[in-house]
Amino acid sequence: xxxxxxxxxxxxxxxxxxxxxxxxxxxxxxxxxxxxxxxxxxxxxxxxxxxxxxxxxxxxxxxxxxxxxxxxxxxxxxxxxxxxxxxxxxxxxxxxxxxxxxxxxxxxxxxxxxxxxxxxxxxxxxxxxxxxxxxxxxxxxxxxxxxxxxxxxxxxxxxxxxxxxxxxxxxxxxxxxxxxxxxxxxxxxxxxxxxxxxxxxxxxxxxxxxxxxxxxxxxxxxxxxxxxxxxxxxxxxxxxxxxxxxxxxxxxxxxxxxxxxxxxxxxxxxxxxxxxxxxxxxxxxxxxxxxxxxxxxxxxxxxxxxxxxxxxxxxxxxxxxxxxxxxxxx
Numbered sequence: 001x002x003x004x005x006x007x008x009x010x011x012x013x014x015x016x017x018x019x020x021x022x023x024x025x026x027x028x029x030x031x032x033x034x035x036x037x038x039x040x041x042x043x044x045x046x047x048x049x050x051x052x053x054x055x056x057x058x059x060x061x062x063x064x065x066x067x068x069x070x071x072x073x074x075x076x077x078x079x080x081x082x083x084x085x086x087x088x089x090x091x092x093x094x095x096x097x098x099x100x101x102x103x104x105x106x107x108x109x110x111x112x113x114x115x116x117x118x119x120x121x122x123x124x125x126x127x128x129x130x131x132x133x134x135x136x137x138x139x140x141x142x143x144x145x146x147x148x149x150x151x152x153x154x155x156x157x158x159x160x161x162x163x164x165x166x167x168x169x170x171x172x173x174x175x176x177x178x179x180x181x182x183x184x185x186x187x188x189x190x191x192x193x194x195x196x197x198x199x200x201x202x203x204x205x206x207x208x209x210x211x212x213x214x215x216x217x218x219x220x221x222x223x224x225x226x227x228x229x230x231x232x233x234x235x236x237x238x239x240x241x242x243x244x245x246x247x248x249x250x251x252x253x254x255x256x257x258x259x260x261x262x263x264x265x266x267x268x269x270x271x272x273x274x275x276x277x278x279x280x281x282x283x284x285x286x287x288x289x290x291x292x293x294x295x296x297x298x299x300x301x302x303x304x305x306x307x308x309x310x311x312x313x314x315x316x317x318x319x320x321x322x323x324x325x326x327x328x329x330x
Contacts, residue, residue, distance in 0.1 A: 003028040005035065005049060007066055018070035023062065025077040027051035034091055036105070036152075040126065041098020043068030048081065048092035048105055061089035061107050065126045079128025081105050082120055082136040086112055089120075093152035093161060101126050106139065106149040106161040116142040119149060119163065121187060137187055139179070144168050150176075151207050153215065155235040156267075157184030162195060162217065162233065164202065174201045176217070178233055195231055195239055213268055214242070234268050244268040244308065245315040251278075251304040251323040254293065259323060262291040263306045271308035271315075278302050299327045 005028065008019035028051045036048030044067040050059045062078030081092055092107035105122045122136040130136070140147035144167060151162040158180045166174040176196040182189040196202060201222035209215040218230040234242040244266035252260045261276055274285040276292045279302040285292050304321040307314040 001030055002026050003030070003032075005047070007045065007047070009068075009070065020066060020070050020072060022047055022064045022066065022072065023049070023051070023077040025051060025053040027053035027055065027059075036092050036094040038095045038103075040065060040067075040096050040103075041101075046094055046096055046103045046126075047078075048094040048103075048107075049078075050089050050092065050107075053077070058086070058112060059088045059090060061092040061105075063092070063094065063103060063105065063124050063128060065103070065128070073126050074128035079124065079130075081107065081122050081124070081130070082109075083130070083134035084109070084120075084136070088112060088114055091149065093149050095152045095154040095159070097154050097157070102131065104152070104154050104159045106152050106159070106163075108146075108148045109142070111142055115168070116144060117146040117148070117168070118142040119147045121159070123187070132187065139190070146171075150205050151215065151217070153209060153235065155212065158235070159187070160233075160235055160237075162215075164205075166201075172201050172222070173199050176202060176219070176231075178237065178239070180235075180237055191237055193237055193239060195233055196229065236268055238268070242269045243271075243310045243313055243315050246274065246306045246308055246317045249304065249306050249317045249319055249321050251302075251321050253323060253325060257295065257297050257325065259294045259297050259302070259304075259325060260291065261294070261304055261306065263317065265290060266308050266315075269308070269310070271310055273309045275305075275307040275309055275314060277305040277307070297325045299325050301325075 004024045005022040009017040046065045048063050050061045052059050061081040064074045064078045066072050088110040090108040092105045094105045096103050103124045109118045119139040120136040121139050123131040149161045149163045153160045160180040178195050179190050179192045181187045182191050203220040203222050206218045214232050214234045221227050247264040249263045273287050276283045307316050
């Protein structure tokens with residue numbers, strides 16, 4: 001069948017406001033079950049998909065953006081997500097950074113014969129311009145391990161995606177992993193972690209996302225009685241129970257010999273208390289406080305650490321903070 005990609009907007013009463021054709025280039029296979037779709041932050045939306053419009057048995061991935069009024073701001077039939085040729089592109093997952101007016105995409109790629117697998121990340125503006133490079137950033141080099149993105153979310157300048165991974169020679173042993181860029185706004189280093197690592201295949205993924213904090217992933221375990229499992233992934237990289245560290249730690253010298261240490265509460269969790277450490281000295285602080293003043297500090301350079309306490313677990317801040325305490329006579 002000839003499959004055309006369209007978007008329509010309806011009023012709250014169910015009346016059609018407009019409809020637009022995003023792509024009539026054809027080549028979208030009948031078995032393509034997922035089209036990437038996300039709000040653009042301004043009442044419009046972005047879309048991502050793959051097709052074989054050239055009918056050469058090579059799938060390419062495309063991106064489009066449409067405004068709240070129905071105006072398409074990307075090239076006709078979509079902007080290519082990656083300039084790489086000779087590779088198959090499959091299932092691009094998209095989400096937006098509304099403040100920067102950009103989209104982020106993670107997608108599976110394979111060799112032309114689909115015997116080797118990898119993944120690519122790309123940033124695009126709302127005109128469809130590729131912002132990392134024409135080819136995109138390689139998340140996973142082509143190999144015998146299938147690295148298949150299955151969910152994407154952009155949150156606080158970090159792009160999070162979940163992916164399934166298995167050796168093509170052992171497809172019945174499949175793991176679900178997470179990955180996000182290590183430094184907000186930069187995309188050359190990524191943290192990864194396990195989400196579901198039982199030695200079995202996983203089927204029929206389903207996701208339900210909290211607006212800002214976490215996503216629940218459900219799946220069918222393809223072994224035994226085919227039980228249904230679920231796991232919560234937090235948008236700081238934690239899985240299951242979240243134990244987050246303090247944010248935005250600062251230290252200020254207070255004349256004549258004091259140090260004021262301040263911090264923000266963890267974004268995703270409520271600690272039992274805090275521990276403030278200045279050099280070798282430590283102080284217990286109630287979880288209702290977000291600052292602590294230390295008096296009579298000897299001159300010198302000190303590293304400042306603030307830990308969120310969860311039972312026996314102490315989780316530090318991400319930032320490195322140091323302060324110089326001057327001599328009283330200075």
